[in-house]
Amino acid sequence: xxxxxxxxxxxxxxxxxxxxxxxxxxxxxxxxxxxxxxxxxxxxxxxxxxxxxxxxxxxxxxxxxxxxxxxxxxxxxxxxxxxxxxxxxxxxxxxxxxxxxxxxxxxxxxxxxxxxxxxxxxxxxxxxxxxxxxxxxxxxxxxxxxxxxxxxxxxxxxxxxxxxxxxxxxxxxxxxxxxxxxxxxxxxxxxxxxxxxxxxxxxxxxxxxxxxxxxxxxxxxxxxxxxxxxxxxxxxxxxxxxxxxxxxxxxxxxxxxxxxxxxxxxxxxxxxxxxxxxxxxxxxxxxxxxxxxxxxxxxxxxxxxxxxxxxxxxxxxxxxxxxxxxxxxxxxxxxxxxxxxxxxxxxxxxxxxxxxxxxxxxxxxxxxxxxxxxxxxxxxxxxxxxxxxxxxxxxxxxxxxxxxxxxxxxxxxxxxxxxxxxxxxxxxxxxxxxxxxxxxxxxxxxxxxxxxxxxxxxxxxxxxxxxxxxxxxxxxxxxxxxxxxxxxxx
Amino acid sequence: xxxxxxxxxxxxxxxxxxxxxxxxxxxxxxxxxxxxxxxxxxxxxxxxxxxxxxxxxxxxxxxxxxxxxxxxxxxxxxxxxxxxxxxxxxxxxxxxxxxxxxxxxxxxxxxxxxxxxxxxxxxxxxxxxxxxxxxxxxxxxxxxxxxxxxxxxxxxxxxxxxxxxxxxxxxxxxxxxxxxxxxxxxxxxxxxxxxxxxxxxxxxxxxxxxxxxxxxxxxxxxxxxxxxxxxxxxxxxxxxxxxxxxxxxxxxxxxxxxxxxxxxxxxxxxxxxxxxxxxxxxxxxxxxxxxxxxxxxxxxxxxxxxxxxxxxxxxxxxxxxxxxxxxxxxxxxxxxxxxxxxxxxxxxxxxxxxxxxxxxxxxxxxxxxxxxxxxxxxxxxxxxxxxxxxxxxxxxxxxxxxxxxxxxxxxxxxxxxxxxxxxxxxxxxxxxxxxxxxxxxxxxxxxxxxxxxxxxxxxxxxxxxxxxxxxxxxxxxxxx
Numbered sequence: 001x002x003x004x005x006x007x008x009x010x011x012x013x014x015x016x017x018x019x020x021x022x023x024x025x026x027x028x029x030x031x032x033x034x035x036x037x038x039x040x041x042x043x044x045x046x047x048x049x050x051x052x053x054x055x056x057x058x059x060x061x062x063x064x065x066x067x068x069x070x071x072x073x074x075x076x077x078x079x080x081x082x083x084x085x086x087x088x089x090x091x092x093x094x095x096x097x098x099x100x101x102x103x104x105x106x107x108x109x110x111x112x113x114x115x116x117x118x119x120x121x122x123x124x125x126x127x128x129x130x131x132x133x134x135x136x137x138x139x140x141x142x143x144x145x146x147x148x149x150x151x152x153x154x155x156x157x158x159x160x161x162x163x164x165x166x167x168x169x170x171x172x173x174x175x176x177x178x179x180x181x182x183x184x185x186x187x188x189x190x191x192x193x194x195x196x197x198x199x200x201x202x203x204x205x206x207x208x209x210x211x212x213x214x215x216x217x218x219x220x221x222x223x224x225x226x227x228x229x230x231x232x233x234x235x236x237x238x239x240x241x242x243x244x245x246x247x248x249x250x251x252x253x254x255x256x257x258x259x260x261x262x263x264x265x266x267x268x269x270x271x272x273x274x275x276x277x278x279x280x281x282x283x284x285x286x287x288x289x290x291x292x293x294x295x296x297x298x299x300x301x302x303x304x305x306x307x308x309x310x311x312x313x314x315x316x317x318x319x320x321x322x323x324x325x326x327x328x329x330x331x332x333x334x335x336x337x338x339x340x341x342x343x344x345x346x347x348x349x350x351x352x353x354x355x356x357x358x359x360x361x362x363x364x365x366x367x368x369x370x371x372x373x374x375x376x377x378x379x380x381x382x383x384x385x386x387x388x389x390x391x392x393x394x395x396x397x398x399x400x401x402x403x404x405x406x407x408x409x410x411x412x413x414x415x416x417x418x419x420x421x422x423x424x425x426x427x428x429x430x431x432x433x434x435x436x437x438x439x440x441x442x443x444x445x446x447x448x449x450x451x452x453x454x455x456x457x458x459x460x461x462x463x464x465x466x467x468x469x470x471x472x473x474x475x476x477x478x479x480x481x482x483x484x485x486x487x488x489x490x
Numbered sequence: 491x492x493x494x495x496x497x498x499x500x501x502x503x504x505x506x507x508x509x510x511x512x513x514x515x516x517x518x519x520x521x522x523x524x525x526x527x528x529x530x531x532x533x534x535x536x537x538x539x540x541x542x543x544x545x546x547x548x549x550x551x552x553x554x555x556x557x558x559x560x561x562x563x564x565x566x567x568x569x570x571x572x573x574x575x576x577x578x579x580x581x582x583x584x585x586x587x588x589x590x591x592x593x594x595x596x597x598x599x600x601x602x603x604x605x606x607x608x609x610x611x612x613x614x615x616x617x618x619x620x621x622x623x624x625x626x627x628x629x630x631x632x633x634x635x636x637x638x639x640x641x642x643x644x645x646x647x648x649x650x651x652x653x654x655x656x657x658x659x660x661x662x663x664x665x666x667x668x669x670x671x672x673x674x675x676x677x678x679x680x681x682x683x684x685x686x687x688x689x690x691x692x693x694x695x696x697x698x699x700x701x702x703x704x705x706x707x708x709x710x711x712x713x714x715x716x717x718x719x720x721x722x723x724x725x726x727x728x729x730x731x732x733x734x735x736x737x738x739x740x741x742x743x744x745x746x747x748x749x750x751x752x753x754x755x756x757x758x759x760x761x762x763x764x765x766x767x768x769x770x771x772x773x774x775x776x777x778x779x780x781x782x783x784x785x786x787x788x789x790x791x792x793x794x795x796x797x798x799x800x801x802x803x804x805x806x807x808x809x810x811x812x813x814x815x816x817x818x819x820x821x822x823x824x825x826x827x828x829x830x831x832x833x834x835x836x837x838x839x840x841x842x843x844x845x846x847x848x849x850x851x852x853x854x855x856x857x858x859x860x861x862x863x864x865x866x867x868x869x870x871x872x873x874x875x876x877x878x879x880x881x882x883x884x885x886x887x888x889x890x891x892x893x894x895x896x897x898x899x900x901x902x903x904x905x906x907x908x909x910x911x912x913x914x915x916x917x918x919x920x921x922x923x924x925x926x927x928x929x930x931x932x933x934x935x936x937x938x939x940x941x942x943x944x945x946x947x948x949x950x951x952x953x954x955x956x957x958x959x960x961x962x963x964x965x966x967x968x969x970x
Contacts, residue, residue: 139873149915152916176898
């Protein structure tokens with residue numbers, strides 16, 4: 001069997017290096033085509049992960065394991081299960097979209113831009129499939145470097161502030177996690193995640209480690225109240241940066257909860273579940289209100305992301321199959337929907353160089369095809385049945401009602417709020433009279449943009465109408481995860 | 491009676507080389523100074539060859555036990571040779587443009603190196619002191635070499651006065667320990683301390699002074715005052731030298747005195763190192779934020795990094811020592827790149843030592859910006875660079891020794907540090923250049939500096955050989 005997982009990491013990274021070496025600033029075309037070829041190859045090598053995936057087992061598949069740093073018992077240990085395989089596919093797919101989306105909009109330092117995304121994509125895949133804590137950490141940290149450069153070089157006006165805030169915020173959490181890793185290594189003599197799942201720990205220790213992990217993953221998710229970097233980073237990031245940030249990097253935080261917090265610290269997770277549920281509900285409701293009043297489209301979508309990610313953390317800490325599967329479905333759906341939302345804002349930004357809602361109005365008159373796509377994505381963002389946004393939210397709310405009626409009720413408020421902020425933005429941007437001369441001069445989607453949005457529209461509808469292929473892949477692994485969480489380690 | 495001189499062959503080679511350069515230089519005119527330069531480089535090569543040829547995995551003590559030749563000594567010697575050689579390569583045009591491309595410079599550098607070697611191989615307090623003085627005196631003179639300039643003279647004076655104070659501390663401390671144990675030889679002191687029964691107060695009194703002297707040489711807070719001024723005032727090529735090779739000697743001093751002679755009193759020095767380490771990592775990183783001069787900023791970064799070395803060392807076992815040693819190697823490798831870049835960017839009559847001089851480097855040259863980026867992320871301890879594993883080993887040693895809180899302090903300080911390293915990256919990548927002059931450098935400098943930077947990445951992806959080497963060497967030399 002071919003080492004698909006290694007390929008999933010190294011094909012994009014090497015493609016990124018090739019773009020840097022071969023692409024010249026004066027000859028942007030070459031860089032674009034090499035990048036597209038690299039992204040496509042990166043996507044193709046991940047497809048066998050889905051087609052050859054064994055749905056009947058919860059153990060790791062496509063495993064690769066070899067010595068890496070024997071001095072420290074660190075292994076180059078890769079593997080995927082039903083939880084991570086879809087995230088790897090989502091990431092490789094999104095990278096392809098990002099390269100395609102920034103074909104014309106990026107004009108300076110094209111080679112560096114494309115290379116940053118490809119390298120980033122490899123690091124993200126690495127974080128999703130690493131089965132060794134230090135290997136995970138290396139990818140988890142290294143991805144900050146390309147993201148920092150993406151926001152800082154190609155970003156908007158306050159890009160420097162946003163880039164440094166993004167970097168330091170996320171670094172603080174991960175450094176504390178590193179100390180927790182070293183402590184666990186001290187206790188178990190191994191960095192293998194599978195060994196840590198079996199390691200007995202006292203409740204007090206579990207709670208301390210929980211705090212360290214929480215610092216790392218909650219910042220990435222991001223959960224209220226450590227979310228403030230996200231609304232600052234998004235408006236300043238270029239379109240591709242926003243897409244990757246929203247669609248993938250946020251998922252790393254949620255993935256960390258599933259892969260590290262729940263199985264390694266089951267007792268602390270139960271002990272502190274009230275805390276996490278409360279924070280999630282605050283994110284869902286309070287941040288939903290905050291989103292309504294945003295004057296900037298990208299900030300609005302950023303807040304809506306935080307609110308949607310609240311469902312993910314809520315779902316995991318309900319400790320039921322329905323809740324966890326809902327959370328995972330929500331992660332995937334949010335990957336598609338947020339990518340689509342940021343892409344359509346990018347389409348407008350390329351034409352008008354602004355993403356303030358007040359600068360628009362009546363866009364539907366000049367861009368009818370565009371308006372149709374935006375309608376679909378807005379509905380998905382609001383969680384309309386038939387779109388992917390509905391599946392996850394519905395499952396999580398269902399699980400929440402079973403867990404406690406009032407939690408379910410509060411979470412359900414999101415359906416109203418989501419509709420409120422998304423549709424009100426839609427109304428102000430696309431409906432009404434043509435607001436000004438610049439809107440009147442807008443041209444509708446070109447062929448590249450059309451197919452880009454059409455691809456995502458197909459994904460959103462497919463997952464909304466027939467979520468079974470997605471749920472089936474994760475089911476066995478989720479059941480196994482919950483069995484781990486139910487077993488006390490005291 | 492025959493004397494076995496083989497273990498000190500590298501020292502003999504460097505001494506002969508230095509003397510030859512001194513003599514030959516008398517007969518060279520200004521156009522042929524490069525002969526002295528190449529003689530110095532060949533001396534380093536021969537010395538490295540001699541070290542490898544006489545490699546002996548056993549611990550050998552010679553010259554009436556004044557000198558010890560173990561694997562630690564061999565490794566540190568080789569590292570020093572490599573560092574000095576790279577310093578010479580990187581700074582050739584810099585020295586030439588400032589009238590420092592002279593025989594005296596090479597002779598002083600070789601004598602400083604000889605001092606480091608003597609220090610590295612010391613088995614007696616006397617030899618150790620001798621090596622330290624030889625190294626320090628040559629370095630004082632090197633800092634002051636640029637006659638007529640105010641800043642170097644001031645820096646040399648500060649370096650000399652404070653360095654002399656540190657030497658005084660060391661001598662005083664050693665004499666106390668001699669009083670307590672009745673011997674100057676490191677292995678015998680070690681045995682005496684381990685056996686116990688000596689005058690405890692006298693010993694601890696001496697220990698305090700010895701630790702202070704070591705902290706002085708490392709530049710750990712609160713004995714750090716000389717570091718920023720000397721780094722800032724010295725010609726950049728000399729800063730490059732001071733910031734790299736002597737670190738190995740300072741580590742040897744730490745290892746021979748605390749890990750060797752006073753290993754029995756570890757409970758007493760552990761506490762002191764904890765304080766030094768915490769102060770260094772926090773103060774070094776915090777003050778570095780306020781600097782506008784790149785050399786000063788890197789000086790404070792050096793202070794903080796020495797704090798991490800101490801954090802690993804204070805675990806007082808082979809894990810801790812090898813973590814500290816790995817950290818030192820990683821730090822010097824990174825420093826060679828960061829200071830090497832300042833030397834590379836400097837031109838005739840222009841020192842690229844302000845942070846603003848890096849503005850827009852990515853526009854001027856994407857490659858050199860990437861090289862500096864690697865150095866900065868390595869200093870910040872970000873994977874996939876060698877700096878990450880250095881921090882990882884040190885933190886692990888601290889956790890293993892039961893100092894989890896110290897590791898937490900370490901990572902929080904690292905976060906503060908990340909801010910100013912990120913600022914350097916920000917200047918290079920996010921800003922537009924003010925100065926658009928092309929970057930010119932000799933071909934050998936370009937190749938070696940690039941290779942050096944790629945080594946940061948290579949050892950970041952495959953750190954095992956270096957990590958394993960540090961541990962094996964320490965175990966073979968009986969530090970555990």
